[in-house]
Amino acid sequence: xxxxxxxxxxxxxxxxxxxxxxxxxxxxxxxxxxxxxxxxxxxxxxxxxxxxxxxxxxxxxxxxxxxxxxxxxxxxxxxxxxxxxxxxxxxxxxxxxxxxxxxxxxxxxxxxxxxxxxxxxxxxxxxxxxxxxxxxxxxxxxxxxxxxxxxxxxxxxxxxxxxxxxxxxxxxxxxxxxxxxxxxxxxxxxxxxxxxxxxxxxxxxxxxxxx
Numbered sequence: 002x003x004x005x006x007x008x009x010x011x012x013x014x015x016x017x018x019x020x021x022x023x024x025x026x027x028x029x030x031x032x033x034x035x036x037x038x039x040x041x042x043x044x045x046x047x048x049x050x051x052x053x054x055x056x057x058x059x060x061x062x063x064x065x066x067x068x069x070x071x072x073x074x075x076x077x078x079x080x081x082x083x084x085x086x087x088x089x090x091x092x093x094x095x096x097x098x099x100x101x102x103x104x105x106x107x108x109x110x111x112x113x114x115x116x117x118x119x120x121x122x123x124x125x126x127x128x129x130x131x132x133x134x135x136x137x138x139x140x141x142x143x144x145x146x147x148x149x150x151x152x153x154x155x156x157x158x159x160x161x162x163x164x165x166x167x168x169x170x171x172x173x174x175x176x177x178x179x180x181x182x183x184x185x186x187x188x189x190x191x192x193x194x195x196x197x198x199x200x201x202x203x204x205x206x207x208x209x210x211x212x
Contacts, residue, residue, distance in 0.1 A: 015058050
């Protein structure tokens with residue numbers, strides 16, 4: 002695994018990932034790397050696709066200094082060597098949750114659990130995180146979201162969500178991001194470092210013994 006650094010408008014580097022599987026359209030010559038998921042036909046011309054193995058390079062731009070580019074290149078090369086590298090992706094949170102995660106887990110859980118997950122996704126997670134790229138979602142994003150749920154009035158009932166409801170939304174998000182890690186879409190689960198509201202301390206039972 003090798004990389005090269007160059008200076009254009011900013012410093013940038015290129016990493017050679019070696020041969021990677023892809024689908025190629027013989028008609029219009031477009032390539033679609035299968036790391037982003039397989040497709041049935043070419044989105045450009047609707048033609049059939051062929052499975053191929055071709056050399057892939059990734060380009061990283063926008064570094065202000067050469068040292069910054071070198072440091073990031075070292076991280077990427079190290080991840081490639083250890084097998085922990087995640088291909089950069091523009092997949093948005095809403096696309097992942099609605100088109101990939103929910104359909105994939107539907108047959109593996111109880112219908113009532115699926116409906117609960119789906120409600121959390123549609124009513125809370127997508128409105129808040131939908132247009133954030135999945136790989137850019139952070140614990141800070143998630144903590145701000147939990148605070149909003151606990152303090153902002155909801156249209157239905159004109160009241161804030163209860164901490165227990167927010168914890169259930171957190172459980173849904175945590176499960177979705179845990180699956181994203183297993184499916185090599187993100188390197189770490191940002192919900193692991195988020196802080197959902199805690200449970201209230203259990204009240205001590207009053208003694209029933211006579212005085």
